Amino acid sequence: MAQEIEFNLNGEQITCAVEPPTLLVDLLRDRFGLAGIHVACETSRCGSCVIHIDGRSVKSCIILAVEVDGCSVMTIEGLADGERLHPLQTAFGDCGGRQCGFCTPGMVMSALDLLQHNRDPDESEIREWMEGNICHCMGYHNIVGAVQAAASELQADTEV
Amino acid sequence: MTMGADKNRRDVPIRGAVGSALPHDSAHLHVSGAALYTDDIAEPRNLLHIALGMSTRPHARIHNLDLSKVLAAAGVVEVLTAEDIPGKNDFGPVIADDPILAPGLVQFVGQPMFAVAADTVEQARRAARLAVIEYEDLDAILDLDEAVAAKSFVLPSEKLQRGDSGAAISAATHSVSGRVRLGGQDQFYLEGQIAMAVPREGGDLYVYSSTQHPGEVQHTVAAALGKQNKDVIVECRRMGGAFGGKESQPAQIACIAALVAARTGRAAKLRLDRDADMIMTGKRHDFVIDYNVGFNDEGEIEGCEFTFASRCGMSADLSGAINDRTMFHSDNAYYLKNITIVSHRCKTNTVSNTAFRGFGGPQGMFAIEYVIDDIAACLGKDPLDVRRRNFYGTTDRNVTPYQQTIEDNIIGEIVDQLERTADYRKRRAELQNYNENSRWLKRGIALTPVKFGISFTATHLNQAGALLHVYTDGTVHLNHGGTEMGQGLFTKVAQVVAEELQIDIDRIKITASDTSKVPNASATAASSGSDLNGKAAQVAARTIKERLIVFAAEHYGVRRDEVRFVNNHVYVGATELTFAELAHQAWFARISLSATGFYRTPKINYNRATFSGRPFYYFAYGAAVSEVVVDVLTGEHRLLRVDVLHDCGQSLNPALDLGQIEGGFIQGAGWLTSEELCWNTDGALTTHAPSTYKIPACSDLPVDFRIAMLESHANREDTIYRSKAVGEPPLMLAISVFHAIRDAVASVGDHKSSPLLQAPATPEAILRAITRMQGGDL
Ligand code: FES
Ligand code: FES
Numbered sequence: 001m002a003q004e005i006e007f008n009l010n011g012e013q014i015t016c017a018v019e020p021p022t023l024l025v026d027l028l029r030d031r032f033g034l035a036g037i038h039v040a041c042e043t044s045r046c047g048s049c050v051i052h053i054d055g056r057s058v059k060s061c062i063i064l065a066v067e068v069d070g071c072s073v074m075t076i077e078g079l080a081d082g083e084r085l086h087p088l089q090t091a092f093g094d095c096g097g098r099q100c101g102f103c104t105p106g107m108v109m110s111a112l113d114l115l116q117h118n119r120d121p122d123e124s125e126i127r128e129w130m131e132g133n134i135c136h137c138m139g140y141h142n143i144v145g146a147v148q149a150a151a152s153e154l155q156a157d158t159e160v
Numbered sequence: 161m162t163m164g165a166d167k168n169r170r171d172v173p174i175r176g177a178v179g180s181a182l183p184h185d186s187a188h189l190h191v192s193g194a195a196l197y198t199d200d201i202a203e204p205r206n207l208l209h210i211a212l213g214m215s216t217r218p219h220a221r222i223h224n225l226d227l228s229k230v231l232a233a234a235g236v237v238e239v240l241t242a243e244d245i246p247g248k249n250d251f252g253p254v255i256a257d258d259p260i261l262a263p264g265l266v267q268f269v270g271q272p273m274f275a276v277a278a279d280t281v282e283q284a285r286r287a288a289r290l291a292v293i294e295y296e297d298l299d300a301i302l303d304l305d306e307a308v309a310a311k312s313f314v315l316p317s318e319k320l321q322r323g324d325s326g327a328a329i330s331a332a333t334h335s336v337s338g339r340v341r342l343g344g345q346d347q348f349y350l351e352g353q354i355a356m357a358v359p360r361e362g363g364d365l366y367v368y369s370s371t372q373h374p375g376e377v378q379h380t381v382a383a384a385l386g387k388q389n390k391d392v393i394v395e396c397r398r399m400g401g402a403f404g405g406k407e408s409q410p411a412q413i414a415c416i417a418a419l420v421a422a423r424t425g426r427a428a429k430l431r432l433d434r435d436a437d438m439i440m441t442g443k444r445h446d447f448v449i450d451y452n453v454g455f456n457d458e459g460e461i462e463g464c465e466f467t468f469a470s471r472c473g474m475s476a477d478l479s480g481a482i483n484d485r486t487m488f489h490s491d492n493a494y495y496l497k498n499i500t501i502v503s504h505r506c507k508t509n510t511v512s513n514t515a516f517r518g519f520g521g522p523q524g525m526f527a528i529e530y531v532i533d534d535i536a537a538c539l540g541k542d543p544l545d546v547r548r549r550n551f552y553g554t555t556d557r558n559v560t561p562y563q564q565t566i567e568d569n570i571i572g573e574i575v576d577q578l579e580r581t582a583d584y585r586k587r588r589a590e591l592q593n594y595n596e597n598s599r600w601l602k603r604g605i606a607l608t609p610v611k612f613g614i615s616f617t618a619t620h621l622n623q624a625g626a627l628l629h630v631y632t633d634g635t636v637h638l639n640h641g642g643t644e645m646g647q648g649l650f651t652k653v654a655q656v657v658a659e660e661l662q663i664d665i666d667r668i669k670i671t672a673s674d675t676s677k678v679p680n681a682s683a684t685a686a687s688s689g690s691d692l693n694g695k696a697a698q699v700a701a702r703t704i705k706e707r708l709i710v711f712a713a714e715h716y717g718v719r720r721d722e723v724r725f726v727n728n729h730v731y732v733g734a735t736e737l738t739f740a741e742l743a744h745q746a747w748f749a750r751i752s753l754s755a756t757g758f759y760r761t762p763k764i765n766y767n768r769a770t771f772s773g774r775p776f777y778y779f780a781y782g783a784a785v786s787e788v789v790v791d792v793l794t795g796e797h798r799l800l801r802v803d804v805l806h807d808c809g810q811s812l813n814p815a816l817d818l819g820q821i822e823g824g825f826i827q828g829a830g831w832l833t834s835e836e837l838c839w840n841t842d843g844a845l846t847t848h849a850p851s852t853y854k855i856p857a858c859s860d861l862p863v864d865f866r867i868a869m870l871e872s873h874a875n876r877e878d879t880i881y882r883s884k885a886v887g888e889p890p891l892m893l894a895i896s897v898f899h900a901i902r903d904a905v906a907s908v909g910d911h912k913s914s915p916l917l918q919a920p921a922t923p924e925a926i927l928r929a930i931t932r933m934q935g936g937d938l
Binding site for chain 2: 020033035036039040041042043045046048053054059062064075076077079080085088089090092093095096097098099101102103104105107108124126127128130131133134136137138140141142144152
């Protein structure tokens with residue numbers, strides 16, 4: 001029996017019917033065409049599918065769609081302000097923070113959670129935080145660099 | 161003619177010239193989630209989803225395959241077996257021994273026997289489990305020792321010999337021999353194998369495939385369907401990683417999707433989930449290496465013998481060329497006067513192993529580096545001194561065992577420089593001191609070199625094509641036979657075109673690899689992507705430029721050498737035009753603004769029968785120093801510092817090249833330390849998900865990671881802007897990590913002997929090596 005749920009998706013109020021076993025990632029990708037959420041392991045081990053629910057990062061491959069009833073969901077597609085990229089996106093783009101780019105949306109969304117709760121993380125905090133996001137292309141060095149660059153950018157922004 | 165604003169721009173250099181550190185062309189799309197991978201392409205109406213029924217036995221006859229329940233399951237539209245394949249049931253890239261769907265005989269756990277197509281992914285996957293299968297088990301060969309003993313080989317064993325190694329070893333003052341096991345590695349591209357086939361009119365098919373080799377997918381799909389190549393188009397815009405794992409294997413995935421599409425008339429998609437991908441698709445070959453080496457008091461190698469046995473799995477796939485490359489790289493950077501290399505290509509009842517970054521080269525290099533360490537331990541020397549002692553010369557001692565004269569040797573220079581910048585000697589002394597005073601934590605350091613041969617060893621594959629259109633607004637459509645897997649090939653080739661035409665790179669549309677634009681392209685592999693496709697695109701760009709020059713000279717009545725392309729502008733004698741203006745004028749004058757380019761690598765020639773000639777156009781060099789600390793009680797280690805010096809020739813794009821070096825290094829470190837593949841006694845892979853298969857994570861990264869590119873060393877050969885290939889070589893820099901660990905373990909026994917450490921150096925392997933050093937029982 002399909003269940004009706006209501007949630008906010010990237011700033012838009014949504015009401016839709018879902019079958020209870022539907023995974024959140026499938027709902028978002030298939031029904032709402034949010035293809036920036038990637039699926040690489042389907043078992044919560046790689047971080048490619050990370051999105052935010054009520055401001056915290058979660059792996060959408062192990063969450064049921066019905067669980068976001070009443071919540072606010074943000075995906076990589078909702079991060080930019082119109083044409084203007086979020087500083088994290090700019091940093092991942094500039095600092096060589098990606099190669100094939102498949103892990104990138106998940107990386108950005110994980111890093112966003114970190115920076116929203118810790119404005120000035122040091123390198124080891126970043127490394128530890130990003131541990132749940134696997135990349136098999138890069139040495140992570142540039143990923144850490146991108147998070148640091150975005151952190152200073154965001155600080156500069158708020159100071160102005 | 162030219163507007164004022166443009167006049168000001170003529171002094172502004174073009175964006176994206178060769179040598180600029182430009183980000184990847186898709187950077188903006190990647191970070192906004194808008195880059196489309198195959199699974200993200202808008203799905204056609206009525207799309208079917210496919211799941212596979214896989215063998216649970218390593219070797220068995222299928223007596224009865226009862227699929228009635230599968231067919232009756234909810235949402236199922238079609239079920240296919242080998243019998244439903246109208247054409248050739250094979251996707252073997254070299255030899256026809258790779259069935260798309262197993263025809264009555266299964267040869268490894270995970271081999272697909274049937275395909276289920278249903279309305280949803282879940283329906284297909286659920287239905288696939290409902291088959292009732294009667295197997296008759298046959299004897300299975302699951303490990304390398306068994307395979308060698310039974311002479312179970314997918315291809316004949318090969319031997320490469322120079323001089324008399326046996327006599328040289330007997331006559332040598334010292335000798336050591338041993339055996340080491342070296343594990344395989346899963347490619348673990350984040351985007352799994354996937355293809356979507358869409359029927360078109362008249363029975364034609366359009367296939368989206370995540371592949372390094374669209375041409376082969378096209379040809380294989382056509383053959384499987386009993387169609388001709390012209391009836392199938394294959395497209396790939398980008399892959400979410402590949403690393404060799406998408407060289408031969410995507411053909412199978414695409415064939416299955418195409419079979420379903422052809423049969424049902426509906427578009428069909430097959431995406432393997434991670435477990436199926438790891439169980440069903442091939443990996444880097446694991447090896448057993450036997451060695452025997454004789455040397456003098458200085459550590460100079462007098463004679464050396466290697467016997468390689470590699471796990472090829474159930475079929476030949478690309479194992480012939482992979483194992484050849486192992487033989488070609490078991491010299492690494494060292495002159496081996498008397499050498500015998502025997503290579504067994506073992507057939508086992510496990511998944512067919514395949515290409516993976518380095519393509520057999522890393523295993524060969526691993527072998528000789530292991531031997532050098534043994535020599536150093538035997539003589540009580542610093543391994544670096546033994547390495548240096550054996551380096552190839554520049555004017556003598558410079559012929560490889562396969563008779564190629566090395567003309568571009570710079571390994572001595574690289575190692576000298578790195579030894580200095582990494583403070584190798586000083587740190588080694590400090591380490592010794594540290595270890596003497598530390599009982600449970602031991603540190604180790606190692607410097608290892610890399611010399612990697614660039615070109616496909618199969619000469620005919622060293623060719624490439626490109627297609628270039630210039631539109632009347634001066635913008636450009638660029639296509640070539642290479643594929644984009646994250647390495648930045650598309651960006652590099654676009655830089656070449658930008659440089660040639662002197663236009664901003666944003667004016668060039670980079671387009672998906674497409675078999676209808678460039679035919680018969682080789683796989684993007686062997687690190688050759690930018691070497692080959694860059695040159696082909698350069699030829700196409702120069703053809704068009706030449707036409708424009710001839711036109712402009714005539715039109716404006718100037719000499720041809722008075723036409724110059726600079727900074728988005730063209731100077732025709734005293735007249736100044738924008739590139740767009742000239743393009744428009746040329747079109748109006750009925751000049752063709754479309755051209756193809758073709759390139760074949762010069763100088764190479766190689767006789768496979770005698771293993772001699774010049775398989776490689778040139779060599780890429782590099783070296784790395786790694787320092788680790790090992791916990792003697794747990795066997796765990798940490799990578800403390802890494803210094804790399806790598807040769808990219810004159811880099812086309814330093815930002816992308818640095819990324820390749822860093823990523824290759826960490827991937828190599830994963831192979832040699834944490835990424836362990838385990839099979840159980842029933843032949844099933846037990847490490848088929850990231851929960852059990854440990855890819856390096858962010859927290860495993862060396863805290864101190866210093867990468868430098870060798871400065872001002874243009875390629876001696878006439879490669880594209882004198883750059884060097886950089887895809888594979890850096891992976892092997894990580895051999896230094898393994899040897900740093902070995903060094904740390906050796907310190908447990910005061911460096912009196914060289915520890916037997918198997919790769920990957922997992923905590924268990926390290927503990928076993930330490931226990932052995934301490935004379936304990938295992
Ligand atoms: S796909 Fe969700 S964590 Fe890997
Ligand atoms: S960039 Fe390819 S997996 Fe991270």
